[in-house]
Amino acid sequence: MDKISISVRKIVEYAYRSGHLDITYRSTTRALEGIDVHKKLQGLEGQGYEKEYYLSFIVPYKEIQFEITGRADGVFTLDGLHYIDEIKSTTLSPEDIGDGGMVHWGQAYLYAYMFLCLNDFDEMGIRLRYYNVETKETTVLTQTKGKIELEQIAVEILDKYHDWARLLIQSDLLFVDSAKVLDFPYSTYRKGQRKMAVSVYETIKKKKRIFLQAPTGIGKTISTLYPALKLMGQDEVEKIYYLTARSSAKEVAFDTMRIITDKGVRVKSVLITAKEKICFMEECQCHKDYCQYAENYFDKINGALFDAIQNYDLFSRDIIENIARKHQVCPFELTLEISLYSDVTICDYNYFYDPRVSLRRGFGEESVKTVVLVDEAHNLPDRAREMYSADLVRSEFLEVSRPLKDSWKKVYKSIRGINKILLELSKEVDTDGTTVIELPESLPHKLRTMTNVLDEWLGKNKGNKHHKEVLDLYFRAW
Template identity: 90%
Template sequence: MDKISISVRKIVEYAYRSGHLDNTYRSTVRALEGIDVHKKLQGLEGQDYQKEYYLSFIVPYREIQFEITGRADGVFTLEGVHYIDEIKSTTLSPEDIGEGGMVHWGQAYLYAYMFLCLNDLSDMGIRLRYYNVETFETTVLTQVKGKEELEQITNEILEKYHDWAKLLLQSDLLFADSAKSLDFPYSSYRKGQRKMAVSVYETIIKKKRIFLQAPTGIGKTISILYPALKLMGQGEVEKIYYLTARSSAKEVAFDTMRTITDKGVRVKSILITAKEKICFMDECQCHKDYCPYAENYFDKINGALYDAIQNYDLFSREIIENIAKKHQVCPFELTLEISLYSDVIICDYNYFYDPRVSLRRGFGEESVRTVVLVDEAHNLPDRAREMYSADLVRSEFLEVSRPLKDSWGKVYKSIRGINKLLLDLSKEIDEDSTTIIELPESLSYKLRAMTNVLDDWLGKNKGNKHHKEVLDLYFRAWAFISISERYTSDFCCYVEKGRDFRIKIYCMNPSNILAEIHASVLSVVLFSATLIPLRYYTNVLGGTKEDHASRFGSPFPKGNFKLLTHTGISLRYGDRERNIPKICDLIKRFIEIKKGNYIIFFPSYSYMKDVYEYYSSLNEDNDFRLQRPDMKESESLEFISAFNTERGVVAFAVLGGTLSEGIDLTGDSLIGAMILGVGIPRINFQSDLSKVAYDKLYGRGYEFAYMYPGYNKVLQASGRVIRTEQDKGCVVLVDNRWSQKRYQQLFPESWQHWTQVDNLEDMVTELSEFWK
């Protein structure tokens, strides 16, 4: 008899879900409220009340054994009868709640049946409690069921789930059989690939974390995915998350999975596309009055899901859109549903790390056998700081409230209440200043009260012309509440007072949060071509003494790459303007030595503009292309495509922008890059906060907050030039700071043959010799 493991919540939701996709914005908020509500009501019970009661029971039904597990909110005894307690948060009135929802009763019935069987009882009590988060009133519904009736209900649930369970078992069997023959998909390993794959394999087996620094061209994607898949085939791993910040890197990972699938391995892989991109409608409004794909969504989703799992292994955006249109369901929600039953999930960092996204549905259940692969891990510290920071701007509360004053007084007053609190706070702050303050204790409480009012209004006024603005404010308020609940010494609260007033919770050091998240899964692999210095990244990414770290050398011929450091010009902020003529001379000679495609990387857009204008005044026939700060994704792709189709392209770009990371220009599509400066950002308040925090922790605040992040931008930009074994190209680093030992000791192994010059003539001589 086949066996399948399933949680109470999953099986009941599948069996009884119906209705429209509506107010999906509530999911994250409800989860946060639900935790508080559970703790509050559980805390009111007596000593005999057993909260979060774990249950596991095997129920045979037809040809399948269902191993059902879950945690009932509570178990207690009343007048000799054992009760299962289920708690739900709501905004509904007792009249609207009525007799309760079947999904809620279904969960309670299943828990009751499991408890009854495990304890050989003849009947069970069920208590379903709805706690209204606006009125703070509790609606209590109770029933007592006998064994026969609970068994009948359980069989009804299992019958609804049976065909789906059978399909999942077939899918697992196909993967298990095909995975036995899973070999490295290419004829041979590149230099360093096998060693990397072995390191990843051993790390996962030992349930550890590893930091891998490996240059472009070694084949990191397959070297890291392959051992994880091998262990999945052996039953050691249940799910793989492949996280990356760039669309192009997601495509590379997905293509790698396509290669694996083409070899006959029946692994299910999904590429998650952002909601705004995959939505079929002009706006992402998830309710039936606007979107036909939201109407009766829950009645149609099981059929769409069955179709997907039965007929596909690779879920690209195109495949998901086709299935969604066929079944008339929301493509983004379908994506999330499919991800629950996928083996490999390829997505952005936020789907795993961001507390406000919370899309790891059911994540906690399989986390003990989940492996997380973090590509471009050098981007994660900044992204984590963003994800765990939040702010409020006073003017937004004023603007959203004004049009609501006459018709919706309650909503208007609740928003104005926050505005008044911020106004009172601003009166204590000097004009045109940024000031560190204690996090106001009353702010989160009043924000919760406001969001409860907004929640009710949003649900009843979906077609209102102000709905979007209120919804945006609602999200912003909940983001602030969510982050404030995590507030520790790793955070700082500050206010900015100028033309507007802003209060912000800033995450100075995300390492402890990342360490906590990483500890919740089986294993984490963090990798990048530029995890340099490795000690810095292990610290800021939450590494511990038990974690592994490995470096891998470049597989490319050293003679194909020329690195020059030009130390005769200062590009510190105060010296940049006076050195523009010298920079223009350098650029002119640099691109004249050998005709080809080049990128000149600048420390800022304003400096790029100044240099371009001066250069153009002397060389009117130039055809340089300038990166714009407001370029759309399609414009960036068109900008980059010129390098593949034309020769003699010279682009001016900003260090740290889209052109300095993530583009793959092979052959003679890009033969050289000049990088102006050492990448250090201008001194700013937030980086200074991180500097203080890192000084206390490691005694190297400036390096952690400014120097190392800036240096990483240089490494990324230089990495655009050599992408394959056949490529030949040069990089010139311009700044007198490159003569300093503290920078030179950071140079990777592939840079150890660099040449230092301090004048134009020597640069020309060195490059002319290289291009002979």
């Protein structure tokens, strides 16, 4: 029987996702806020509440054996009934939350079914808690479900995922079979190249790190990709990231993968193009009122993804754009989705290291044996400083606030509050050089308050002509 391992979140999202894409700003901030919300609500629970409860369950469905794993936010017992607790951060009001979304209930139901089967219970309680990050209010929804009902839901989820699972298994088998014939794709090694490839191979096998310095022209790209792929064929590696700062180096890495693919190896490789470059619209305003590729994105993405994985191995920018146009989905988001199911992802450093970029979504839920190949790693300290640093320019606060003065007083005042602090700071700066000043204690808090005000404004004023400037300031301050 074929097997597939999958997390609860992934299988349920695939089964029930629907609706529009809205990633103007919320998803990046909310993901991090969500972690705090979980900790906060879990911390409020009393003794007997088991947080981050790990569940693993093997279930056959049709010809596939599914290994489903995940961590329920909490498990507790009330009046003799065992409950699964799921926590979600939101900006929706209780009225808009309504009965809750099926993606959220689906996760809780599946955890409940797994817990029930593993413990041989007949019935489970399910609690869904929505924490509004703006109002700090919690909406609690509870249900009780019997074994038969939970089993029906589990079967429905497995059924929706089945064809996709079949495709993933097939493409994995194709890779494993073809990887057996994977040889170094050139007739000879250049001087030093074999030694380099062997060193990389040994290092990955021992799960260590290696720093390589080699002269230009030795063929570093193939000397690192080839041993990593060789180990992927032996099931020692599941995912390879090739990170580089230069577009030309990305092309070289992608061409290398093309050469390997041309030799008959069925490996899936994706080249990530920057959002601003691959976007089909004039500006990256990713919401349905502006962009048709964001509209009903989640209803269309499974079809696009199926088409991609079934029909292609090499995902260049052109191929991704064609698939995205055919299915009317955002090409950048499609790229990120394809990356989740690709063997090799070639991209800039920030897609892997920057906490605000979502390429690593899903990390930590399933243990994936990942190899990271970093081209010109001496660039990393500078890039890391950029990723984790912020600079605030007073004139930007002034410029953005001015046109909002009359109609958006609350936003205007909160931006001006930051301007005032920066003005005070500027008085301490020597005119003849650089001055190191201690960060005023109130600044982080005031910035947080301001971003909350902007957050609300941005959500309600998507068509406003000042939206972009406010959004840029929001990101600068966040």
